[in-house]
Amino acid sequence: MQATPSSNKRTKASALPDEIVEEILARLPVKSLRRFQCVSKPWRHLITSPSFRTLHATRAIGRRRRLFVRPAGYGEPFYACEQHGISSSPDEEILSCWSSQLAPGTVFPISKPCHGLVLLRCVEYDAHYVWNLSSGETLALPDRTPFRTAGLKPRTFVSYGLGYSSVTDEHKAVRVYCLDVDAGGEPHAATAFCEVFTLDRSTHWRPAGTQPPAACRLRVRGSQGAVLCNGNLHFVGKDGVITSFGVEDETFGTLMPPSGLEYSGFDLTELDGCLCVYFSNQTNPWPDVPYRVWLLRDYAAAKDGSCWEEVRCIDWGSMTDAERAAFKSRWIAPLGMYCPDDGSNTGQTNKKIMFGTVSCKVFVVDPSNGGGTLPVVIFSLDCVQRDGQFPTMGLFEESLTSVGRASDEIILSSPSAEAWCQVLSRLPARTVGRWFPRIGVP
Template sequence: MSVHFPDEIIDKILVRLDPKSLIKFSAVCKSWRSLIKSPTFIHTHLSRTIQPNNQNDSHLLLLVSTKADTGMIYSFRWDNPEFSEYTRLIDRFADNEERSAWYLTVVGTCNGLVCLSLGYNKLRIWNPSVRRFVILPSPISEYIARYAFGYDSRNNDYKVLRTVNLPGQPECYQAEIWSLARGSWKSLGVGSTGRGFLSELIQQPALVNDAVHWVQLNTTKGENGIMWFDMVSESFGETRVPQCVTKMLMLTLRHEGNLALLTWDSASEYHPCSYDIWVMKEYGVEESWTKLFSARHKEFIIRPLCWRNSGEIVFKMFGGGLLSLDVQTEQIKYLTRDGNDCYFLDYYVESLVLLGEANAISY
C-alpha cells in the first residue's frame, strides 16, 4: 500500500534538511529537483537556517589558513570550547598557482557564500556547501582595487563593492558594484572626500544592516571614523567613533547583530595590550555608542579576527596561530599552534545559495 504525502507536507520536511541531504534528495524525482533548486525554496531554507532559535549548538566557523607546502587550507570549525574541526573543504575554483599564491584573500562571507580574490582582478563567489562557484567578469577599470562583499536583503541579491584610489589623486576614488542577480559590474562614478577615505579598505569590513563598515583614519571630519557602504541604496556614508576613544588601532566587528568597534594598543615587553569594546546600541545613532568591556593581556598579537558567541574574541598571533580572549575574565586560550598561518575566521551558515544559479560551475 503506497502512501502519498501532500506537497505542503513534503515542503515542510525538506526545508528542515541540511544542504548535503537536499542535494541527494534532488535526484529522487524531477518535481523535488525543481522545488529544491527554486529561488523561493532556497530563500525559505536560508531564512529558517539563520533564525536565532534554530541555531542551537550547530554554529560553524570558517577558518582559512596557509601552509608552506600545500597552500590554502579551508575548514569548518565548531564554535565550541575545543574549536574542533567539522570538515576540511575541497576547492576546485583555482588552479595550483592561484591556490598557493600569497595574494589570495578572503573578501568576506555571507549566507553561505564566500567571496575570494585570487589576485589581479580575479574574483570568485563560492558556496562550499553545494560545491558551486561563480567566476566574476573583469571589472570596468583595471587599477588594483579593494573589495567588500555583502547582501542586499530588499532585492535578495549579493554584491561586491570594488573601489580604487585614482593615481596621483589620493583624495579621489572610483567605485563600481557587481550584482549576482545582474551578473555584471556597474560604475558608481568618481567621487571625492578630500582625504581619500577608501585607501584604508584593507581589513574585512563588518556587515550590519545591509551595509559594510570599516575603520578609516582621517575622515572628512578630520578624525578617525567609520566609513560604510549601503548595499541596498548603493551609497557611501560616514559615522563617527565614540568621542572618548584614544587608542589608534581600531577594527569594526559584528556583535549580536550590532555594529561593534574594537580599539587596542600594541603590547610591549613592559606594557600589556589593552582593549576597549564598544557597541552601537541603536544603528546609525552615534550617541548610542556604549562601552561593553575593557580587557588586557601580554601576548603579542597582529589583529582581531572574530567575536565568538561565547563572548570571546579571537586574535591572530605573531607566527600565525590563534588565541581566544575572554573579555570578562581576561583568560587566554590557545586555539591553534600547528604552524599554519591563520588569517581569516568568521561565522558560516550552510545554505543552498547558488544551487539554482544558471552561471554557477559545479565540481
C-alpha cells in the same frame, strides 16, 4: 505483473503530504539537498525555489554552530570544524586552494558570511571570489584591476565588500578605490570611485548610483574588506572616518569612529547585529593597553563619535607573561556572540564575545566584568603552530544562496545569443570559421 495488496499498502503508506516533505527537507544540510535535487523534478523545483531557501535559512538557525578554518600559509585549504573541542586535525575539507576554482596562493576571507556567501581574496594575484560555504561553489569577480587604474604606479588600492538588498533580493559585490594621479601621471587631488557587480545579473562592473564624497580617502589594508551592517557596507578612511554605502539605494554617508580613534589603527566588524570597532596591540600585547571593543547600538542616531558603547574585553595587565603569550597573534578579531549549546546562556545579559586568532584558536570573554577574567579557549587545532597576518576563520553559515552565473553564461543565456547559437550550430565548421573575423572573434 500486478502488485500484491501488501505492496500497494506500503506504497500508499509511504506517501507524505507536501508540507511534511518540505519541512523534512528544510532541516537537511545543503550538501544533502544538492543530491536530492536529482530525485525528481518536483523536488528540484521545491529545493531551488526562493520560499524554500528562506525556510531552510530559518531552520538552520537552531543547528549547532560550526567554524570554517584556513590555517595560515601558502596554499592551505579551508576546513569545516565543530565549534567546540581541541582536535589534532580538521573535520572536513570544504575548499582546496589548489583546485581550478581559485588562483594558487594565499587565499583568505575578507568578509563575514552574507546568507552563506563569503568574499575571498588571493594575495598573489589580487583576485577576489564569492564563495558559498555549504555548496563549495565559487565565482571569480571580473577585472582584477579597474580600467581607470590600469598602468598607474604605485598600484591603486581597491577595497571590496559584499552586500545584500532585501528589496530586490540581490547580492552585490562593491569596490571602492581612489586615484591620486591623473591620466598623464601628474599628481592631483584624489578622486574616489565606486563600482557595483550584481551577482547573477551583471556581466561587468558598472558605476554605482552615486559616487563617494570628495573627502573619501581609503585606508590601505588588504586583509579586511568592507563590513556589512544595517543594510550598509562600511569602508574605513585614512583619517578614521567611516564611509557607508547603502546596498539598496547605492548612496553614501559618513560615520565618526569612537572619540580618540580618528587616526589610530582600529579595525571594523559586525558583532551582535551592531557595527563594531576593535583596537589593540595584538602582536605584542602591552599590559597597560587592553583589547577594547566599541558597539554602535543606536545606528540611526549615530552622527558623531559619542554614540559608541565601549566594552573593555581583554585586560592584558591581569595576565602573566605566559598567559599573554598564549594569546599572542597578529590577528585577533571578534567572530560573534557566544551561547553554549546547553542553553545556560539564553538571556540577553551576561553575553560572551567569541574571538578568533590566526593560529586557529577560538576563545570567549565575558565583558560584563571589565575583562578581568582570563579568556577561555573553546576551540584549537593542535596541528596549527604558525602565525600570520591574514584572517583564518569565521562562523560557518548554511545557505542555499547561489553565487550566480559567470559572465559568459549570462551573455549566452540572452535570447539573441541563443538564437545565434541555433543558427551557427546548423552551419558547416568552415563557414562558421570564416564568420569569426567578421563578428570580432579572434
